[in-house]
Every structure is written in structure tokens, then in C-alpha cells.
Amino acid sequence: MVPNGEASHKGKSSGEFLQIQLPPHHNFSRQVSLETGFAALNAEANRGKNAAFSPRGAKDRRILSRNGKSLGITTGAVAGADGVRKGDFSMFRTKSTLHKQLSMLPIRKESGLDLQNADGSSAGGGGGESGREESINQSVPAGRYFAALRGPELDEVKDSEDILLPTDQIWPFLLRFPINCFGICLGLGSQTILWQSLSTSPAMSFLHIPPYINTAIWFLALVTLVSVSLTYALKTAFFLEAVRREYFHPVRINFFFAPWISCMFLAIGAPPSLAPARPHPAVWCALFAPVFVLELKIYGQWLSGGKRRLCKLANPSSHLSVVGNFVGAVLAARVGWGEAGKFLWAIGIAHYLCVFVTLYQRLPTSQTLPKELHPVYCMFIATPSAASLAWNAIYGEFDAVARTFYFIALFLYTSLIVRINFFRGFKFSVAWWSYTFPMTTASMAAIKYAEEVPTILSKGLALGLALISSAIVSSLFISTLLHGFVWCSLFPNDLAIAISRSKHSSSAANIRIAKDKKSAPAARSRYDNLRRWAKKSLIPTTIDHHSSGHDSDDKRCTI
């Protein structure tokens, strides 16, 4: 409630694609005029202090405190700790910009993002400020994400879980901006290369694709990439704790590869009129270095196998952490460093092998993926397609190896297409963008194959795949615009980053309350039922209360 309008709309000036808009204004803060950037941030910090003294703000807070994390804790307990309520969003803030006097030790201990130490003891369930702080600063263990979340992207919270932030409010924009947004750049960047191939490939010359389509998409992709990168950079600056939680998230971690892969896509798909035919090797070095560092980190975790061993973490989005090698190999071949490309191809194939076999085995330890198909399964197509393209780029011929990978991708594509319940029953999310680039990669491999084996069938297949991928990217583009600017539902509250660090901490309070009522088990189960009911029924009510109250069109501004 207090600092919940953290939107920064610097994106407004950064292009026609991504319009990040205004902060939500609830009834107790609607008097604040629209401000921008850091000014808004400072203003909100002040607002938070003011709101603590306004009677209406206090009343609102009491209502809200029955939901979300502190649901069920008696109002007195919460009202007595104003610092706790104020910390609701600020606990994800970058620590150095906030209260420096508090608990610098755990931050310093954890700032190295040492994933190996993620199995620490759970915080003792206390309600005090320092306990809460500690519980946030310590990284969430991998098993906790699987225990508390569900869905193929691990982005939905299980019913039995409480989360740290109030679910009835709309959170600050930056907190709701997930790393998955780089998927948009992946989708557009790969389209750039596809249309470059379509316009330049001899196999596709019968289409007479003009080269300016490539140029147009390239600029669109560039603008998107810059916008998303800037926004996420702001998130990193202001909400470092939230970024760290995304980094520890078993699915999201793979999306940290997306920015660099997007850049490589843009470097590969740059229009010939703008870029030299052979970019400088420094481009490759600059773009691949972060990928390499991430790989050393993530593959090392698999290998040394603490809590984040492959057999537990493997999910289709793990392909994202492998495919970067093949994209990097293509770029290496483009800049003329063939041996570096072969190096990347070798890394990629070794780890692709592990990921492929692990995912196909569907070990009993990885039970989190539902059996329904989902766009995330498209990731299966990405890696063999990219491996095929990379081999062709490095060794200069579409030989048996490249064909084998291309055909594997083709079979997996077929295997997914024949399943009818493909896009059924899943609500749109920005992560879907990531699932378009595999299809684009497959169509690029099909074009290469059609160059090698120029038959009607292969050309038709290449054309068909290209059309499918472009159609899907177009429809996603429209969907994104609709969700973003018309329905304002592109960025819902990012519940996945706000799970409590341990189940224990949230239920401790309940037990204490139940104990007070003298008849623990019965009271507790009754209480739990009440809580479930409250969570499900109260939240829409209070949201309605907020949104239907005053300035109801404000809701549109939260994207």
C-alpha cells in the first residue's frame, strides 16, 4: 500500500513499442500528481511516511492486512509494527539505497550470489523487522520454488502458500516486470535473421522478399531490446533483491541468457546495408562473454550438484541455457573465428545431450511440469535447429551432422504439432515470446536445408515454417499490445518472486493464534478454511473496492 506506485515511465520516450505507463493510484494516494523517474521514487518514500499518519491510510492498511502474507495475524500485531508494513515492497529494494544502518552483514555475505550456500536454516518465524529482513536477504533454496510454485513456468503460487507481498494490490511496475520480457527481444531478433535469410537465400529467391523488411524488423527489435534492457536495468538498480530472487528461480535463471542471445541475434541479423558483412571479432567477444560466465556458473552447479543439480532443475526452459552456445557459434563463424565457433558447438552439444536425455527421461525428481502441453515445449525445437545452423555455419556444409540435428528438430516439431491441446487452457503471458524463437530457428534451418536439397518439398516446408513462425510472432505482437495497452494485464503481480523463504515462517503465526484459542487442531483447521476462503473471496472484493472506488480508470495505467 504505501510505496506501491513505483512505476517509472521512462520507456515513454523510447519508441512506439513499449509504453510503460503510470503508477496505480489508490484512494489514499490519488492526490499525488503524476511524476516521473527518480522524482516519483523519492516522492513515494515521503508519501509512505505521510500515509503512516493519515487515518484513512491506517484503516486501509488494517483491511489489507487480512490478505497476503500477514493474513490472519491480528491487526494489533501488525498495526504495532509500522516498519513491517512499510517494508512490504521495500524489502525487495536494493539494500544500499535504503536504510543502510540495518543488517549490512547478511547483504555482504550474500552479495556474491553464492548459490551453493542456498540451503541455510529457515528464519525462525518471528514477526519482527530483523527476522523479516534476514528471511528476505537469504536466498530462497531451489526446492522451495518447486514446493511453493506450480505451472510449467513456475509462475503460479499454490493455494496453500502465503506470499510476502499483498496480493490485492497492484505492485510497483518494476517489481512486476519479469526477466521473461527479454523473450520479446528473442522473438523479434530471430525474426530479423529469418527475413534476412528469406531475402538473401537462393532457395527462397522465388519469393522476391525485399530486404527492407529485414531492416524494419531489425529496428523494431533494436528498439524493443533497448527499452526492455533499460527497464530491467532500472529494476536491477532499485529492486536488486527481486532480481536476485529471479536469479534463484529454477525457470527464470535460464532467461538471464536471453538478453545476450537477443544481442547476438541482432548482430547476426543486422541488415547488410547497415553493418559490414563480417563484424569485428570484438562484437563476438563482448556479447558472448556474459553468456560464458553464466554457463560456467550454471553448468558448474549441475556438475557439482548441490541443491541445484540437473535432475532437479531440468525443465524445457533449460534449453535456453544451451542454445546460447549455438547462436554464439553462428556469430563466431560470422566474425570469422571458426575455431571459437567449434569450441562453442562442442560445449553446446555436450550439455544439450545431458539436457535432452534428462528431459526425455522425465525423472521422478522433476515432477513439476504438468503433463499438458504448453508453449514451453517449443523450446525442444530450438536447440537442435540451432545446432544444425551452427554446424552449417562453422563447417560450411549442411552435412550428415547438420541434417541429423535438423531432422531431430523437425520430428520434435511434428510431435508437438500433432498434439491438439497445444495452446489450450493457458492464459497469455509475456513468456510466450520466448517460445516463438524456436519455430523461427527451425524455419531458418529449413531454409538452409532447402538450399542444400532444393526440391519442391523442402522449399515448401521452409516456406510453411517461416509463415507459421511469422504468423505466431505477429499474433503475439498484437496480443502483447492488446494486453499491454487495452486490457492493462500484461504485467500481473509477479507472485513467483514473493514466496516466503520457508513454509514454517508463515504458519508459525497461525499456530500461535490457534494456541491462544485453547483448542489447537480444530481451531486451526477451521482457521485455515477461513483463510483459504478469505484469500479467494476477499481479494477480489478489496481489489474491487479499490478499483471501483475512485479513479477507476487508473487501472489501465498499470499495464
Added chain:
Amino acid sequence: MVPNGEASHKGKSSGEFLQIQLPPHHNFSRQVSLETGFAALNAEANRGKNAAFSPRGAKDRRILSRNGKSLGITTGAVAGADGVRKGDFSMFRTKSTLHKQLSMLPIRKESGLDLQNADGSSAGGGGGESGREESINQSVPAGRYFAALRGPELDEVKDSEDILLPTDQIWPFLLRFPINCFGICLGLGSQTILWQSLSTSPAMSFLHIPPYINTAIWFLALVTLVSVSLTYALKTAFFLEAVRREYFHPVRINFFFAPWISCMFLAIGAPPSLAPARPHPAVWCALFAPVFVLELKIYGQWLSGGKRRLCKLANPSSHLSVVGNFVGAVLAARVGWGEAGKFLWAIGIAHYLCVFVTLYQRLPTSQTLPKELHPVYCMFIATPSAASLAWNAIYGEFDAVARTFYFIALFLYTSLIVRINFFRGFKFSVAWWSYTFPMTTASMAAIKYAEEVPTILSKGLALGLALISSAIVSSLFISTLLHGFVWCSLFPNDLAIAISRSKHSSSAANIRIAKDKKSAPAARSRYDNLRRWAKKSLIPTTIDHHSSGHDSDDKRCTI
């Protein structure tokens, strides 16, 4: 008991190989004269009604009802539900040919063979007609097969399990005719190709094998294939439910590939005097289409990973579902569609990789295979041999890839040969035929290798392997004839398809009985001991009672 003579001896006219003979005649139905085909079927349905009124039949039924599924249920309960007893075999009948008025809904729901839905709720243990029907119509979940069956082929019922059909009778012939019989076609079909190679390969020219051996085996294989196919088609027509249960069986499902692989073997091994050197591509399309559909289904199950994930289902017979790709690739190369062959090779190698690693790891989730060696382990040799042959056929040279796979097969062969307890302690079954074609494939690969590296050692190895495989096929052929026509034990009751859908349903009745006796645990354990004893001791008795009664030479007719 009543409709238990469902033998159809149309096989009698279909060649000298497969003589399917007469139905068993028990003492209460021996007055019925031998009839054929549909006439017999109709007659039996009538007989069932008549038998219900004959006092001797009723008495027999009371005796029998102490065994099999309903063992232990008081006679009154069974005698009160004549429909249940009559349904004993008819519940595996194709539903549309029987009582159409009953429960069409579950059939329609399940007719798509939707394996994903196989985890439904267990039937409630009731004894009524509709409950039984439902329990049959719903597909048996994969875990149930592992829980109730044992042995490397999952064809033996654990002692603690009851089965739905009476074990003391000889079931209708079609119910006892398993899909494994196509293994005979696999074994003979691969011999066809082997002898074709022996007679035409330059490396083997020193043997001067006449080409007519190939022709003779080819015709034998053709006749066998037609006979088995027709019989199984009849089974599909009359006992669709039994076929569906085989389809859901974790081991048997792989044998559904066998018919098409056999056809491809015959197409590849066709004598040059009869067939053109390059068959029409339509042959390949027609034969590989069903394999491709099955693969999409089965690999998709592995990938999407419901209850039938690879880490649970993997067993040596899973190789059968992979090897089809390589055989198809050889045929594709034969018809001149090299690219299609490469496509199949790529599919095959990707999934072979998964199966190979999974089987070598021996995950703790796949604990069903006993540690003793068994013919089923021969399947390990099949896939690398076929991969080697396919690569040679597609790319035209026995290069490093083909050699690597050939040598892997050779090592696995050695690894199996050095184990002395190879063929020990397992009784002959028709499934053994499937385990001959891997050896044949290995010897074909050895011949190709001997062509490439014509040394004494390689030629001797090829000759030795060819001799071993032919010797084994010959001995199996004789064994099959002996078991089929002399010992009449080729097709025992196929217990694997008659397990109850859930453990619960069969024990519910026992609990009810035990409850009546007021002292549940003690009574139940005493009761269980009695049941075990009855199952073991009573069954031979009643079988003896039947067979030693009248017309004891009828036993020979049940194959």
C-alpha cells in the same frame, strides 16, 4: 467357463506353418459338435444360456468360482449374478458386437485410446455388472501393470494378485494369442535379409550360397506373416478390449511395431527374382506410416511425461520402438528416398540415445527387470546393428559412424555371450522369437563390415554370427512346432491382460467377508492364506478334473 471355446481355426487353411486348432471341450460342453468361425461364436452364446440352466454346469461353476478372480466370494453372491459369470470372457469382447444397450459412454470416451487419461479413479470394488464393465472399459494405468506383473516380459502374475478370468480353464484361443507372435515374423523376416546378403555379398561369395534359400525363407516368412496378421486381425475384431489391454501393457506396446517392421523386412529381403531392385516409394510410405504414427504417440508420451514417462517404462523391449526407424531408413534407401532415410535415422538416433542411456543407468524407478539375464537383453544388440546398417545404406559407405555403431553392437553381443546364465531358468515363450532378429541384424552388419574390411577375421566373424543366428532361429522354429503341435503349450492363458484394474477391487470383497466374521485381521490373514493355498493347489486339481475327465485328447487341440 461358458463361452470358453472361442477358437477359430481359419488358420488351418492358411499354410503349413500355423495350424490353429480346435476349441477345448470341457465336460459340461462336450456335447457341442465342432463348429467353425462365427457359427461357433453364435453357438457358444446360446450354449452359455443353456448351460446356465443345466445343473451340472451350475455345479461346475460353483467349483470354479473358488478360483480366479471371484475366488472367495461366497457362491451365493456369484450364483446370484449370472451375468457376471457370463461376462468373464465377454468382457474382453469388442463392445459393439455385444450388448449395445450397455455402457456405450465409456467406450466412446476411451475409443480414441487416449493414454493420457489412463490415471482415472479406480472402480469402487463393487460386484455388480456395471461396476465390472466400467472397470474393464477403463484403461489399466501403467503403474498397475508393474505392480501386478513380474518377469522381464511382465507376463507373470504376482502371487498376491487376482485376475479377472478363471485361471483353471483354457481361455478362448484368440484371447491367448498375444501380439508377441509377430516376433515370429520378425525372426523369419530378418533371416530372409541375412540369406539374401549371404548369397549376394562379395565378402561371402566364398560360401556359394544359392539364392533360392532366400526365396524359400521369404515365402515361409510371408505365409507366417499373413497367418499371424489374420489371426490378430480376428482378435482385434472380436476381443478389442483384450487388444487395448495389450496396447496399454508397458512391454507389449513395443510389439505393436513388430508387424510393420516385419513387413519392411520382407520388402527389403524380397528375392531379386520376384521383386524389382528398387521398390516403388509407395511401399515405403505404406509401411512406415503406421510406425510413424505409433512413434508420435509413444515418444510423445515419453516427452510429455504423464504416468508413462520413459524413466518408468524403459525396458529392453523399448528398443523395438526405436529400431523401426533404422529399418525404415534402410527401406527408404532401397526405394531411393535417401533424405527420408536420413530423417528416420535422425529420429532413431535421438531416441536410441535416450533409451540406451536410460537402460544403462538402470534408474531406481525401473526396478521391474530381474537381474538375471534373459533373451530380452538381446534387444540391446538390435538397435546399434540396425543403425550401422542404416547409415551404410543411406550414406553409401561403412565409415566411422557405421563402424562405431557396429562395434558397439559387437561389444554388447560379447557382453551377453560371456554371461553363462544366459538361457537358464526361463521357459520358452513365443516372445523369444523377437530376440532372434537382433542377432540376425548383427550378423548382417558383420557382413557389411566384412565387405569393407575383407580380412579372415572379419569374414569369419560374419560367418560365425550368421551361423549362430540361423541356428537359433532353426531351433526356435522346431521348438515352436513342438510346443504348438505336440505339447500344445505354445499359447498358455495370457494372464497379463487379465489383471484387475486396481488392487482395491478384488480385496474389497474379502474385507467384506472378513468383516462378517467379526474378527477382521486374524480372519483376514487366515483367509488370505487359505486363498493362496486354494489358488495354488486347487487350480491344478480342477484342470486335471477337466482334462482327465472325458475327451482328454482334446487338450492337444488348444495349441
Added chain:
Amino acid sequence: MVPNGEASHKGKSSGEFLQIQLPPHHNFSRQVSLETGFAALNAEANRGKNAAFSPRGAKDRRILSRNGKSLGITTGAVAGADGVRKGDFSMFRTKSTLHKQLSMLPIRKESGLDLQNADGSSAGGGGGESGREESINQSVPAGRYFAALRGPELDEVKDSEDILLPTDQIWPFLLRFPINCFGICLGLGSQTILWQSLSTSPAMSFLHIPPYINTAIWFLALVTLVSVSLTYALKTAFFLEAVRREYFHPVRINFFFAPWISCMFLAIGAPPSLAPARPHPAVWCALFAPVFVLELKIYGQWLSGGKRRLCKLANPSSHLSVVGNFVGAVLAARVGWGEAGKFLWAIGIAHYLCVFVTLYQRLPTSQTLPKELHPVYCMFIATPSAASLAWNAIYGEFDAVARTFYFIALFLYTSLIVRINFFRGFKFSVAWWSYTFPMTTASMAAIKYAEEVPTILSKGLALGLALISSAIVSSLFISTLLHGFVWCSLFPNDLAIAISRSKHSSSAANIRIAKDKKSAPAARSRYDNLRRWAKKSLIPTTIDHHSSGHDSDDKRCTI
């Protein structure tokens, strides 16, 4: 107690490297002057008898009996069974050389080293001689090793475990001489080949390495190999039971490949001045035959998957059981048998695949490896490097396959190097030698690559890797000398071979004792605490008592 000084220092004459020295002298035998060889052995046997009658010896024994295996058993019970105490070391003796009248049956039953039968029933926990004998003769099941031991080399005993031999004494030298010592031969043998490559490779010609360095190292390695082999042969002759326990140890079993791989290293790295350029194929046959037999055994265990299935046994040292194939392939190419080399390469790659994927997945069944890095992880580098070298040797070119494996090795090397806690917190052991040869292999592959791609970077990399590996080998050599001859701590008591066969047997005695005290649970837990404390505190005390007593420089003689 009596035959506990089984040291044999025949090594004294076998070179300057391995000086195996004198038996331990405890306070009750410190009056015996230093003797050598079998004389010492006999002397000790006599000494043992004398000590049994000396009052001080008896007192000492009573003190000692409170530690080790019999800790906590009342002195009377032990003192009453002198045979038990006498058997402490003799139970690991080769049975035929000892009391032949006793229990020949189990030896004969087990002498085939039939690992499949290793899951037999546990000995009944009796304290008698025959029960103890049986418990030793039966092989220890694989799970037991994992349950009782810890550390990446499974060489440390968990606190809760008792071991069969007294931990406060220094055991006979041969009992303390582990199979891991062949790692020294691996490290020196691979250095031989490295310096041969450095002196002959055109890519490294700018270094002007004289060939006599190769010769010097080769002789050093040869002497080491002969010494270690002779010592281990003596161990096999006198302590066959201990060797069998090493054979059943999940990590040590892989070291049984080390002697033969060392021999192959020496055959490959023989100085050109001494050996013909192309050795006789019989050399390859003689050296590879044992490896092949071991492989058939071990891979067969993985495949048939009893208790020793791959998913349970896989650990980084499993690479040792795979790398032999590639070294054998290099040797096969050297002797001119290219096809045999391809055969080995195929075996190697198939099983490397399984090991690599299994280790990368880190299945939950293999939880024994700590997450800290350890020299044992260097083994990851060995196999791809060797595969690359072998492919180059067999097929004559460093093509895409060889490069892919070389680059995989390079990435894994990088992945290990960037982890800072690499050599931290682990005390030196002779097993570290095994972890040097992967680096040497990697640098050999780098030299081959530098020959193929002669750039500054590749040559520099090759030189750097060669320097690293030589530096590590040198420092290990010095460490070994220091530990061996100065600090006398090279061969500590080899606790891993002395775990009890089942947890039950050791605690049974305690239960019996506790029962006597009438208040079983409380007494037992108090008793256990006492036992733990005694184990931790008493042992150093008594050791100090021994060593600080008289002739404290005797300690140096135990190596």
C-alpha cells in the same frame, strides 16, 4: 594383535623412489630392534606370543580393546576369546595360507568374485570366531560402502560406524597399501608421453626439448610401476581378503584399471631410442586383455543392474573405467591395428556417454559426493581428452569429432579452474596422483590441436597446460616424498576396507550389553554417547601414549 607387523620392505632394493620401511613398534614390542623383511615378520609372530604372556602387554590389550571394533565389549568377553583378537588382522589374510581347517566352504563359494551374489543375508551379529569369519568372507554389498563411508573417495568412515580393525594401531604396511597407489604410475606414465610429444611435436619444436627428459621420466615411471606392482602383488598374496574388499569398493574398483592403463602409457611413451617405432601387436593384446575382461565385468554389472547399477555407483572415478578404452585405442593405432582401435573407441564412447550423462544429471540416488570440489573432479577432463587423442590416432586427422571432444575437455577444464575452492580443505592422499593424468592428457590433446591449428594462442595454450600438469606432478612428487619419508603419513590406516559388513553386527553386542543393564533405551543412548566420546578422545590418547613413550622416532618407519 599377533601378526600385525606384516611389513615387507623389498621395495628398498627396487629403486630410489619407493622406500617401504619398517613395521610399527608399539610400546610392548619396542625393545625389538629394526629388522627387515620376513625376518621381521617372523620376529613379530614370536613377539606376539611373548607379548601375550607379558603382563604389560595384556594390560595394553585391555586398553586397546575399548576402541576400534570391540570397543565397549567388556574386557572379559574379549580376553576370553584370544582368537578374536588374533584374527583382527588375519581375517584379511589370504585364507589358504592361514588356518586351512576353517571355513573353506565360503571361500570357495566366493572365490569367483561373483558380484551378483553380493546381496546375501547379513551375518547374524554373533561375536564368535565363525560368525566373524563368515562376515569377512562374504563380500560387502555396495550399499554398505555408501552407508558407512563418506568423502569423494569414500575413504573416510562415518562417526557412527565401527570398523573391524583397531584404529589406534598402525596396521601392517600391506594392509595400508591401497590400489590407489597405481595412480602414481598413471601420473608418471602420462608425463612420459607428454614429454615425448613436447620433444617430437612440430608445434612444440620452438621449445627445443631434449629427448632425454622423456627417457628419464620413462625409467622413473617404469621403476615406480614395478615397485607398486610388486607390493600390490604381495598384498594380493598375503591379504587377498583386503584386496577383495577393495574390489567391491565402489570407487576403488575403478582403480583396478590403473595398472593396465599405466602399462599402456609406458608402451606408448617409450623413448624412440629404446623401443621400435611400431611395437608388436602382442604388446597391445597382453596389456588390453585384462582391461577388456574387467570391462565386461563392470559394464555388465551396470547393464544387468543388480545392486551395482550405474545410477548408484556413478562417481567421477568411473571415468577411469572408460578412459582405458581410449588409451587402448591409441596403443592399437600405434601397433598398427587401426580396426581394433576403432572397436575400442566405439566401446569407450558408448559408455562414456552413459557415465557423462549420469554424472551430469547427479541423480538423487548418487548423493554421496559432497558438493565441494575435489581433485577427483579432474577425472572429468580425462575421458574427452583421451577420446580426442584416440580419434586422432585412429583416423589420422584432428577433425570435427576430435575437436569436439578436445573442446569439451577444455571447457570442463575451465569450469574446474574457475572454482576457487579447488584444492581447499582436503588433506593429501596418494589418490591425488590419479587426478594428475587428466591434465596431462588434456595438454597432450592441446599439443595435437596446436599441430593442426598452429596459432600463437593454441601453442600458448598447449605450453601452458603442459607446464601446469608438469608443475602439479612435480609438486605431488615432492609431497609424496615428504609424506612418505619425512612425515611418515603417506599410508594411513586404510579404514575403508575395514568397515563391518552390516551395521547390525556391531550394534548387536551393544544391545546385549545394554540389555544386561536392565534399562535398555536410556542405558543404550548413554552408552552410545560414551562410545562416541571414547572413540574421539581415547584414540589420540592411546596413540600419544604409544608414540610419546619410548623410541618415538620409530613413528617415522611406518611410512
